Amino acid sequence: MTPIPIRLQVRGEHHMGKGKKPEMTVVGAEHCKCNGCKKPESKFTFCDEHYEWFKFGLITKTGTRVSDFDKKQGHYMAHVERQKTYKVA
Numbered sequence: 714m715t716p717i718p719i720r721l722q723v724r725g726e727h728h729m730g731k732g733k734k735p736e737m738t739v740v741g742a743e744h745c746k747c748n749g750c751k752k753p754e755s756k757f758t759f760c761d762e763h764y765e766w767f768k769f770g771l772i773t774k775t776g777t778r779v780s781d782f783d784k785k786q787g788h789y790m791a792h793v794e795r796q797k798t799y800k801v802a
């Protein structure tokens with residue numbers, strides 16, 4: 714378990730008062746790599762959900778969907794359903 718680093722830095726606030734607005738800059742990519750996902754990264758550059766996708770081979774390590782994504786997603790959903798069943802039982 715690694716803590717999620719928060720790297721929000723305020724730049725230009727201290728000595729640049731002349732007409733320059735202070736900029737809020739987010740340094741680094743702290744979001745899940747999966748396309749369009751806005752969740753913060755949790756494990757290996759993915760959020761929890763998409764890390765599972767990655768482990769299952771639904772997406773590559775860069776967050777791109779694999780060519781047989783639809784088929785694999787079917788398997789993945791079935792896998793998730795099975796796990797739910799185990800937890801309830």
Ligand SMILES: [Zn+2]
Binds near residue numbers: 750751760
């Ligand atoms: Zn995600």
